[in-house]
Amino acid sequence: MKPLVALPDLNPPPDPVTEQLTQAFTSQEERLARIEPGWLVALRKAGIARFADVGLPTLRDEDWRFTNLAPLQEHRFQPTLGRPTPDLPAEALDGLALGDLPGDRLVFVDGHHSPALSHIASHGPGVVVEPFSLAMARNADAIRITLGQHADLTKSPFVALNQACFSDGAFVRIPRGHRLDQPVHLLFVSTGRDPGIAIHPRNLLLLERDAGATIVEHYLSLADAPTLTNAVTEIVAGENARMEHIRLQDESKTSFHFGFVRLQQAANSNVAAHCISLGARLFRHEYDPSLDGPGAECVLNGLYLAKGRQLADHHMVVDHAQPNCASHEYFNGILADQSRGVFHGRILIRPGAQKTDAKQTNKNLLLSNEARANSKPQLEIYADDVKCTHGATVGQLDPEAVFYLRARGIPEETARRMLVHSFAGEITHRIQHNGLREALDEIVWDWLESLEAVQIGRRDGSGTHSVAHPH
Amino acid sequence: MSEALNTIEEFVSSDYKYGFVSNIESDTLPPGLDEDVVRQISLRKQEPEWLLEWRLKAFRHWQKMTEPHWPQVHYPPVDFQAISYYAAPKKKPKLNSLDEVDPELRETFDKLGISLDEQKRLAGVAVDAVMDSVSVATTFRKDLEKHGIIFSSFSEAVREHPDLVRKHLGAVVPYTDNFYAALNSAVFSDGSFCYIPKGVRCPMELSTYFRINAANTGQFERTLIVAEEGSYVSYLEGCTAPMRDENQLHAAVVELLAMDRAEIKYSTVQNWYPGDKEGRGGIYNFVTKRGLCKGRDSKISWTQVETGSAITWKYPSCVLLGENSVGEFYSVALTNNRQQADTGTKMVHLGANTRSTIVSKGISAGRAQNSYRGLVKVNPGATNARNFSQCDSLLIGDQCGAHTFPYIECGNPTARIEHEATTSKIGEDQIFYCNQRGIETQDAVNMIVNGFCKEVFKELPMEFAVEAQKLLGVSLEGSVG
Numbered sequence: 001m002k003p004l005v006a007l008p009d010l011n012p013p014p015d016p017v018t019e020q021l022t023q024a025f026t027s028q029e030e031r032l033a034r035i036e037p038g039w040l041v042a043l044r045k046a047g048i049a050r051f052a053d054v055g056l057p058t059l060r061d062e063d064w065r066f067t068n069l070a071p072l073q074e075h076r077f078q079p080t081l082g083r084p085t086p087d088l089p090a091e092a093l094d095g096l097a098l099g100d101l102p103g104d105r106l107v108f109v110d111g112h113h114s115p116a117l118s119h120i121a122s123h124g125p126g127v128v129v130e131p132f133s134l135a136m137a138r139n140a141d142a143i144r145i146t147l148g149q150h151a152d153l154t155k156s157p158f159v160a161l162n163q164a165c166f167s168d169g170a171f172v173r174i175p176r177g178h179r180l181d182q183p184v185h186l187l188f189v190s191t192g193r194d195p196g197i198a199i200h201p202r203n204l205l206l207l208e209r210d211a212g213a214t215i216v217e218h219y220l221s222l223a224d225a226p227t228l229t230n231a232v233t234e235i236v237a238g239e240n241a242r243m244e245h246i247r248l249q250d251e252s253k254t255s256f257h258f259g260f261v262r263l264q265q266a267a268n269s270n271v272a273a274h275c276i277s278l279g280a281r282l283f284r285h286e287y288d289p290s291l292d293g294p295g296a297e298c299v300l301n302g303l304y305l306a307k308g309r310q311l312a313d314h315h316m317v318v319d320h321a322q323p324n325c326a327s328h329e330y331f332n333g334i335l336a337d338q339s340r341g342v343f344h345g346r347i348l349i350r351p352g353a354q355k356t357d358a359k360q361t362n363k364n365l366l367l368s369n370e371a372r373a374n375s376k377p378q379l380e381i382y383a384d385d386v387k388c389t390h391g392a393t394v395g396q397l398d399p400e401a402v403f404y405l406r407a408r409g410i411p412e413e414t415a416r417r418m419l420v421h422s423f424a425g426e427i428t429h430r431i432q433h434n435g436l437r438e439a440l441d442e443i444v445w446d447w448l449e450s451l452e453a454v455q456i457g458r459r460d461g462s463g464t465h466s467v468a469h470p471h
Numbered sequence: 472m473s474e475a476l477n478t479i480e481e482f483v484s485s486d487y488k489y490g491f492v493s494n495i496e497s498d499t500l501p502p503g504l505d506e507d508v509v510r511q512i513s514l515r516k517q518e519p520e521w522l523l524e525w526r527l528k529a530f531r532h533w534q535k536m537t538e539p540h541w542p543q544v545h546y547p548p549v550d551f552q553a554i555s556y557y558a559a560p561k562k563k564p565k566l567n568s569l570d571e572v573d574p575e576l577r578e579t580f581d582k583l584g585i586s587l588d589e590q591k592r593l594a595g596v597a598v599d600a601v602m603d604s605v606s607v608a609t610t611f612r613k614d615l616e617k618h619g620i621i622f623s624s625f626s627e628a629v630r631e632h633p634d635l636v637r638k639h640l641g642a643v644v645p646y647t648d649n650f651y652a653a654l655n656s657a658v659f660s661d662g663s664f665c666y667i668p669k670g671v672r673c674p675m676e677l678s679t680y681f682r683i684n685a686a687n688t689g690q691f692e693r694t695l696i697v698a699e700e701g702s703y704v705s706y707l708e709g710c711t712a713p714m715r716d717e718n719q720l721h722a723a724v725v726e727l728l729a730m731d732r733a734e735i736k737y738s739t740v741q742n743w744y745p746g747d748k749e750g751r752g753g754i755y756n757f758v759t760k761r762g763l764c765k766g767r768d769s770k771i772s773w774t775q776v777e778t779g780s781a782i783t784w785k786y787p788s789c790v791l792l793g794e795n796s797v798g799e800f801y802s803v804a805l806t807n808n809r810q811q812a813d814t815g816t817k818m819v820h821l822g823a824n825t826r827s828t829i830v831s832k833g834i835s836a837g838r839a840q841n842s843y844r845g846l847v848k849v850n851p852g853a854t855n856a857r858n859f860s861q862c863d864s865l866l867i868g869d870q871c872g873a874h875t876f877p878y879i880e881c882g883n884p885t886a887r888i889e890h891e892a893t894t895s896k897i898g899e900d901q902i903f904y905c906n907q908r909g910i911e912t913q914d915a916v917n918m919i920v921n922g923f924c925k926e927v928f929k930e931l932p933m934e935f936a937v938e939a940q941k942l943l944g945v946s947l948e949g950s951v952g
C-alpha cells in the first residue's frame with residue numbers, strides 16, 4: 001500500500017557514519033572481486049548501494065522516531081571484513097554463560113570463525129552446521145540461491161549494510177524429517193581489543209520439511225569498548241518444520257547492537273523465537289516474520305532488561321499472508337535508572353488471510369523516575385474473519401499486589417522482588433528447552449538481583465521515593 | 472417575432488446582470504491563495520489589524536510547510552491554488568413544498584425521524600416556520616445573555632468581544648501546529664465563539680440553538696470555546712441529516728479551553744457527503760481539534776459519531792495541564808463503500824493525577840479503510856497519571872480494512888497506562904440467532920452494530936443518541952447481502 005502522492009525528496013547530505021562505512025567497503029571492493037565469486041560480490045554491491053542511498057535513519061523516520069542514532073557519530077567504525085582472524089585463547093571463554101551447553105558450538109571472534117574454539121559433532125547425512133567460510137566451498141549452490149533472498153534489504157539500512165559487509169556466520173541446514181537432539185550454540189564474541197570495529201555476522205538457518213532444531217545465537221563482549229554489531233539471520237522453515245530460536249544479547253555497556261531476524265515460514269511450520277537482551281548501550285532488534293503457508297505458527301517472545309542509560313528497541317511486523325495461521329508476540333521490559341524502552345509491533349493481516357489468530361502484548365515495568373517507555377502496538381487488518389487482539393501496559397509495580405503479599409506476612413522487599421522476578425518469568429517460562437530455560441533464568445535472575453539491591457538501597461537511603469499524596 | 476425574442480433575451484440577461492448571480496460574483500474571490508487573498512478575506516470581514524497580522528503570520532508559516540502524508544488514507548493531490556478561499560454564504564434554491572424534495576433525501580429524513588419543520592429547513596424549503604425559528608433562536612439568545620454567556624458567530628465575536636477573542640485565539644492550537652491548522656488560521660471563513668463566565672452552568676445544550684441557527688460557515692470553520700472557572704457547557708456540532716456541500720476540502724479548527732473546575736462536553740455528529748459507491752466525490756474532512764484542561768479539576772470530553780466524508784482525518788485531543796484534570800474521548804467511526812477514516816485522539820498528561828479514557832469503536836464495511844490512531848503521552852511531571860484505552864473494530868465483509876495505531880509514550884513510573892484492542896466481525900451465528908426470531912438480516916446487523924457502539928452513544932445528548940443509532944443503520948444499508 002504505497003501512498004499515491006510521492007513524498008518530497010529532500011536529499012539530505014549523507015551523514016558521516018554512512019559516508020565512513022560506505023568508503024570502508026569501497027576500498028575493499030577490488031580485493032573482494034579477486035577472491036569471491038561474482039554473485040557474492042554483486043550481492044555485496046547491491047547492499048552497499050542501498051545503504052549509501054538511504055543512509056542512517058533519523059528521528060524523522062517513523063520507524064526510528066524514538067531511537068536516536070546520533071551517538072554512532074562519536075566513532076569511526078571499520079568493518080571487520082578482510083581483517084585477520086584474531087587469536088583468542090580458550091581460557092578467555094572460561095566460566096561463560098551457556099558454556100556447558102551440550103551440542104555443537106560455533107564460535108566467531110570479532111566476526112571471524114575460530115576453529116580452535118568451535119566443536120561440531122558428526123551428524124547424520126545431509127545435516128550441515130558450519131561457518132560460511134567453510135560452507136562456501138561445499139554448499140555454494142545452496143547458499144547462492146538462498147542468501148539475501150529472505151532478509152529484504154529495503155526493510156532496514158542495517159540489513160543492507162550487513163549484506164555488503166558480512167564477514168562470516170553460521171550456515172545450518174537440517175534435511176527433511178531430521179530433528180537435532182541437541183541445541184546448536186552460535187557464539188559471537190566481541191573482544192573489544194579494537195574499539196570502533198563493526199562486526200557483521202550473517203546466519204542462514206534452513207529447516208527442510210518436517211525438520212526440527214533448537215538454535216541459540218549468543219552475542220557477548222569480553223571488554224568494555226565501543227564496538228558495533230550488526231547481525232542478520234535468515235531462517236527458512238519448511239513445511240511442518242519446528243524450530244526454537246533463542247537470541248541472547250549480553251554485549252558491553254558501551255557497544256551498539258543491531259539485530260535483524262527474518263522468519264520465512266511454510267505451511268504448518270512452527271517457530272518459537274525468544275530474545276533476551278541485557279547488554280549494549282543502544283540496541284535495536286527486529287523480527288521480520290512472514291507466515292507464508294496455511295497453518296503456520298509463530299511465537300515471538302522477548303525480555304529486555306535495561307539500566308544506566310541503555311536504550312532497548314524492539315521492532316517487528318508480523319506478516320500474515322495465508323489463512324489459518326497464528327502468531328503471538330509477548331514482550332516484557334524492565335527499565336531502571338535512565339534507560340529507555342522502545343517497542344514497535346505491527347500485525348499485518350493481508351486480504352484472504354482468514355481465520356488468523358494473532359495476539360500481541362507489550363508490558364513495561366518502570367523501576368525509576370527517569371526511565372521511559374514508548375510503545376506502538378499496531379494492527380493493520382484487511383480480512384474480516386480474524387481474531388486479533390493487542391495490549392500494552394506501562395507502569396510501576398502494582399501497589400495492590402505488593403499490599404496483597406504484605407498482608408500475607410511477606411516483607412515488602414521480598415514482595416517487590418517476587419513481583420519483579422515473576423514479571424520476567426512470564427517470558428522465560430515460554431522457553432521450551434529445559435536446559436536453556438534454566439540457564440537463561442539464572443542470567444536474568446542475577447541481573448535483577450544486582451539491580452534490586454540498588455533500587456532498595458536508594459529508596460531507604462534517600463527516603464524520597466515513597467510517594468504519599470495528602471488529600 | 473424576432474423582436475419578441477430580443478425582449479426576452481434582454482430580460483433574461485438583465486436579470487443576470489443585476490440579480491442573484493452578479494451578487495454572488497462580487498462576493499466570491501477567484502481561486503488561488505497568496506497574501507492578497509488573505510488580506511481580501513480580512514478586509515471583506517472588516518477585521519481589526521491584529522487579526523489580519525495573525526492571518527498573515529499563519530499564511531507565511533503555511534508556505535514553509537509540506538503537506539503531511541503519514542495517515543493511512545489515499546487520495547489524489549489537493550491543488551491549493553484551485554480553491555476559492557472566500558465565498559458568500561451559498562443560497563440554496565428555494566422549493567415550494569416538501570414534494571419537490573429529492574425523494575431519496577426525504578426517505579433518509581424519515582428514517583432518521585427528523586420533524587417535518589426541520590426537514591423543510593434542511594432541504595431548503597421556504598416556509599413560514601423559518602420565522603418561528605428565528606424567534607425561538609432570539610429567545611434562546613436572551614436566555615443565554617441573562618447568564619452572561621456569549622455565543623455568537625466568530626465574526627460577530629471579533630467585532631463585539633475583540634479582547635476575549637484576541638486573548639484566546641490560537642492559545643490551544645497555534646497556527647504553527649500543523650499544515651491544515653496553519654491553512655485554516657490564514658483563511659478561516661467563520662465559525663462559532665462561546666464564552667461561559669465563572670461559575671455559570673450553561674442552561675441548555677448549545678446544540679439546540681446551533682441546529683436552529685446553523686449558518687453555512689464555509690469550508691474553513693473555526694470554533695473557540697472558553698469555559699471559565701467552575702463553569703459547564705455542552706456543545707454539539709453537526710447534524711445527523713445528510714449535508715451536501717460543493718466544497719471538497721474542509722479544514723476546520725476547534726479550540727477548547729477549560730479553567731479550574733470547568734467542564735466542556737463537545738459532541739460531534741458528522742455526516743458529510745461520503746461520495747458515491749465507487750468513491751467518486753465526497754468531502755475531505757481534515758480537522759484539528761484540541762482541548763486544553765488548563766485549570767485544576769477541569770474536564771474535557773469529546774464524543775464523536777463519524778459516518779460521513781470520503782476521507783475523515785481528525786484527532787480530537789486533550790492536553791491535561793491542570794492537576795486532577797480529566798480527558799475523555801468516545802468515538803464511533805463508520806466507513807462504508809470506499810470511505811477512509813484515520814481518526815483517534817491524543818491525550819497528553821502534563822499535570823499530576825490527570826486521568827484519561829479512550830473508547831473508540833471503528834466499523835468498516837464495503838471496501839472502506841478505517842484506522843484508529845492515538846497517542847497517550849505521560850510527561851515526567853504527570854505523577855499518578857492514569858489512562859485506559861479501548862479500541863474495538865468491527866469488520867463487515869472481507870474487502871474492508873480495520874487498523875489500530877496506538878502510540879504510548881510514558882515518562883513517569885507512577886503512571887498507569889493500559890491499552891486494549893480487539894477486532895471482530897458480525898458472526899453468522901449471531902445473524903442466524905436473530906433471523907430465527909424473526910428479525911431480518913439488516914435489522915439484525917443494525918442491532919449488533921448499535922450494541923457494539925453502546926458505550927459511546929450513552930455519552931451523547933439524549934435526542935442525538937437516538938438519531939445517531941438510526942444514522943448508523945442508514946449508513947450501513949446494503950452492506951450485508
